[in-house]
Amino acid sequence: MPEITYRxxxxxxxxxxxxxxxxxxxxxxxxxQFKGSYKVTEGLLEKFGEKRVIDTPISEAGFTGLAIGxxxxxxxxxxxxxxxxxxxxxxxxxxxxxxxxRYMSGxxxxxxxxxxxxxxxxxxxxxxxxxxPENFAANTPGLKVACPATAYDAKGLLKSAIRDNDxxxxxxxxxxxxxxxxxxxxxxxxxxxxxxxxREGTDLTIVAHGRAxxxxxxxxxxxxxxxxxxxxxxDLRSIRPLDEETILESVRKTNRVLxxxxxxxxxxxxxxxxHMIQENAFDYLDxxxxxxxxxxxxxxYSPPLEKLQLPYPEIVVTSALxxxx
Amino acid sequence: MAKAVDVNAGLTNEQRIEFLQTMIRIRRxxxxxxxxxxxxxxxxxxxxxxxxxxxxxxxxxxxxEHDHVITAYRDHGHALAVGMGMNECFAELQGKYxxxxxxxxxxxxxxxxxxxxWGGHGIVAGQTPLGAGIxxxxxxxxxxxxxxxxxxxxxxxxxxxxxxxxLAGLWDLPVVYIIENNGYSMGTSQExxxxxxxxxxxxxxxxxxxxxxxxxxxxxxxxxxxxxIARAHDECxxxxxxxxxxxxxxxxxxxxxxxxxxxxxxxxxxRTKDPINLxxxxxxxxxxxxxxxxxxxxxxxxxxxxxxAQFADQSPYPPVEEITRDVYWEVxxxxxxxxxxxxxxxxxxxxxx
Numbered sequence: 001m002p003e004i005t006y007r008x009x010x011x012x013x014x015x016x017x018x019x020x021x022x023x024x025x026x027x028x029x030x031x032x033q034f035k036g037s038y039k040v041t042e043g044l045l046e047k048f049g050e051k052r053v054i055d056t057p058i059s060e061a062g063f064t065g066l067a068i069g070x071x072x073x074x075x076x077x078x079x080x081x082x083x084x085x086x087x088x089x090x091x092x093x094x095x096x097x098x099x100x101x102r103y104m105s106g107x108x109x110x111x112x113x114x115x116x117x118x119x120x121x122x123x124x125x126x127x128x129x130x131x132x133p134e135n136f137a138a139n140t141p142g143l144k145v146a147c148p149a150t151a152y153d154a155k156g157l158l159k160s161a162i163r164d165n166d167x168x169x170x171x172x173x174x175x176x177x178x179x180x181x182x183x184x185x186x187x188x189x190x191x192x193x194x195x196x197x198x199r200e201g202t203d204l205t206i207v208a209h210g211r212a213x214x215x216x217x218x219x220x221x222x223x224x225x226x227x228x229x230x231x232x233x234x235d236l237r238s239i240r241p242l243d244e245e246t247i248l249e250s251v252r253k254t255n256r257v258l259x260x261x262x263x264x265x266x267x268x269x270x271x272x273x274x275h276m277i278q279e280n281a282f283d284y285l286d287x288x289x290x291x292x293x294x295x296x297x298x299x300x301y302s303p304p305l306e307k308l309q310l311p312y313p314e315i316v317v318t319s320a321l322x323x324x325x
Numbered sequence: 326m327a328k329a330v331d332v333n334a335g336l337t338n339e340q341r342i343e344f345l346q347t348m349i350r351i352r353r354x355x356x357x358x359x360x361x362x363x364x365x366x367x368x369x370x371x372x373x374x375x376x377x378x379x380x381x382x383x384x385x386x387x388x389x390e391h392d393h394v395i396t397a398y399r400d401h402g403h404a405l406a407v408g409m410g411m412n413e414c415f416a417e418l419q420g421k422y423x424x425x426x427x428x429x430x431x432x433x434x435x436x437x438x439x440x441x442x443w444g445g446h447g448i449v450a451g452q453t454p455l456g457a458g459i460x461x462x463x464x465x466x467x468x469x470x471x472x473x474x475x476x477x478x479x480x481x482x483x484x485x486x487x488x489x490x491x492l493a494g495l496w497d498l499p500v501v502y503i504i505e506n507n508g509y510s511m512g513t514s515q516e517x518x519x520x521x522x523x524x525x526x527x528x529x530x531x532x533x534x535x536x537x538x539x540x541x542x543x544x545x546x547x548x549x550x551x552x553x554i555a556r557a558h559d560e561c562x563x564x565x566x567x568x569x570x571x572x573x574x575x576x577x578x579x580x581x582x583x584x585x586x587x588x589x590x591x592x593x594x595x596r597t598k599d600p601i602n603l604x605x606x607x608x609x610x611x612x613x614x615x616x617x618x619x620x621x622x623x624x625x626x627x628x629x630x631x632x633x634a635q636f637a638d639q640s641p642y643p644p645v646e647e648i649t650r651d652v653y654w655e656v657x658x659x660x661x662x663x664x665x666x667x668x669x670x671x672x673x674x675x676x677x678x
Contacts, residue, residue, distance in 0.1 A: 025465070051465070056492075057488075057491060057492070057495065059488040059491060059492065061454060061484060061485045061488050062454050062457070062485065062488025062489050062491065062492050063454075063488075063492065064454070065451075065453070065454020065455055065457070065458065065485060065488075065489065066454045066455070066457045066458035066461055066489070066492055067458060068454070068455055068458060069395070069443075069454065069455035069456060069457060069458020069459045069460075069461065069462070069472075070458040070459070070461045070462040070465070071458070072438075072443055072455070072458070072459065072462075073393075073458070073459055073462035073463070073466075074462065075461075075462050075465060092448055092451050092485065093451070093454060093485065096448060096451065097446070097448075097451055097455065101444070102651055102652070102653075102654065103429055103430075103651050103652055104426055104429055104430035104434040104436070104444065104445075105426050105429075105430065105434070105436035105438070105444060105651075106424075106425065106426035106427035106428075106429050106430065106436070106651055107427075107650070107651035107654075107657060108426070108436050108437070108438050108439075109436060109438050109443065109444070110654055141652050141669070142652050142653070144653075144664070144668075160663065160664070163663075164655070164664070165654035165655065166653050166654050166655065189663075191663050191664050191665050192664040192665070192666070193664045193665035193666025193667070193668070194665045194666065195666075238664075238666070240668060241664050241665065241666035241667055241668040242666050242667050242668075242670075243665060243666040243667075244666065244667050245666075272670070276670075
């Protein structure tokens with residue numbers, strides 16, 4: 001299988017879906033002429049023209065709201081946010097209009113919309129540009145939320161998101177854009193709500209999403225090499241819908257759990273996962289569920305400290321050993 | 326420049342009487358709904374349109390096949406003007422299953438996409454980017470259409486509106502922003518809330534055409550709206566149309582309406598500028614309508630509103646399972662479901678998801 005970057009995988013997903021359905025178009029800041037702030041949309045303007053690849057002004061509320069209206073009329077817009085942090089200036093459109101139109105119309109109007117872009121810290125851009133809002137989005141009925149960790153998942157999940165008839169918030173990670181992974185030439189889709197066991201193990205289940213999956217996989221290697229601990233790593237891939245069964249199956253096998261996320265801990269995604277595990281697999285647990293989230297403060301700028309604020313392999317190892325006590 | 330023909334020149338007597346009838350039906354519906362609210366049958370907000378009827382009826386009356394409407398929370402008038410029935414509207418006010426949105430939207434969120442009516446939106450100016458999006462979709466699909474995006478005068482000071490205007494001007498979108506200027510953004514007068522005089526004139530900063538209109542004069546509303554729609558259809562360009570109007574009731578029924586304007590002011594509007602009285606008098610004077618006919622129309626409108634109120638009373642509330650329906654398309658269309666996993670976490674009423 002050919003190896004491509006996470007970035008190219010996303011671009012291919014959009015190109016294939018735009019090829020397939022002329023109602024799919026992409027708009028966002030710098031997506032066309034500039035070829036994308038992260039070059040995710042590189043080549044799309046040349047291929048599909050300016051009617052379908054549209055540079056917007058710096059107006060997140062304006063263009064995401066416009067996309068909602070266009071989606072109600074049957075288009076399938078993809079909006080790129082330069083940072084998911086910028087969703088905060090469009091909160092009413094994205095978190096109030098997008099998820100509620102179907103409900104308030106009693107099912108008469110739909111919003112088949114994808115809003116995508118990076119949602120991560122760790123890039124020395126300070127607190128205002130480092131938000132991870134997957135927990136707010138998943139807390140909003142009417143929205144779906146996906147957080148791919150690999151090139152393969154990014155492509156398959158994005159294709160599913162574009163075909164979905166409801167709004168899907170698709171959260172990528174700038175640090176992963178250059179990561180390469182195997183992606184088949186032939187078409188494939190990954191359904192939302194299907195977790196993936198990225199590494200099998202018997203001693204401990206590590207549940208993660210987004211880049212925390214990659215961090216956890218590195219930690220799992222160290223655990224095996226240095227501590228003879230065989231950790232299983234479950235990648236959620238989407239937060240809502242959530243594949244509970246894959247998580248629970250792993251927990252029933254290993255009986256020990258560590259939850260790792262770059263989300264903040266207070267009311268974060270893993271608070272929900274922890275609740276779900278204790279409710280459904282309490283009798284299988286041999287110890288308390290452990291959590292490792294971003295350190296609970298605004299994202300710090302200072303580069304060496306910022307690295308310590310997010311989960312890193314060594315601290316995942318320490319937390320995993322703690323979970324085994 | 327695209328110029329609308331005189332849309333009032335060729336009107337038949339029947340058409341003119343129908344405009345009057347629709348205005349009267351809206352008013353009687355609103356008055357009856359106020360009673361239901363006072364009887365405790367309607368929860369939350371009730372933003373009445375009484376006094377503004379010529380705006381909804383006049384604008385909607387010049388719409389064609391590909392012209393669409395989206396509006397804010399004072400939406401009952403537009404809903405009836407586009408042809409929604411009083412029954413489904415009244416039932417929605419009372420949160421009944423027979424309501425246009427199955428009782429899920431309430432007063433502020435009426436919808437009828439089959440009549441090109443895209444809601445009823447509750448957040449001030451929240452619908453203004455959506456209106457640009459509806460126009461965008463029409464243009465994208467090569468349709469000669471427009472979106473009439475209604476808003477109150479208070480909405481002009483929200484950021485989302487200005488972002489939408491910039492997009493509409495930048496991309497030549499066939500959207501008509503109709504500012505229904507009733508003088509008060511909730512309980513704050515225009516002078517106390519908006520800088521500058523004419524709200525529509527702000528269009529110039531976005532290179533958008535604009536106009537003002539007497540909203541108490543139905544036929545003027547028709548003509549000015551037709552001009553804006555012609556600009557959308559023939560030049561694919563936006564317009565801001567500021568229509569002067571007046572509401573007799575408070576911002577919502579919960580507004581005691583005693584602090585920011587005088588009773589005399591309201592009475593003066595009712596006496597001299599009431600859009601229904603003005604149009605009725607005009608039609609009688611021109612021999613189009615008799616006093617007797619006018620009374621009959623009013624009687625029928627009252628009876629229709631009363632029947633709608635009864636219909637709402639007698640309709641059932643939605644079953645409890647409805648709380649989690651119409652949230653996700655896929656959940657409601659299980660034969661087409663492709664996603665997996667759990668989509669609702671706490672769902673005591675159904676085992677969907």
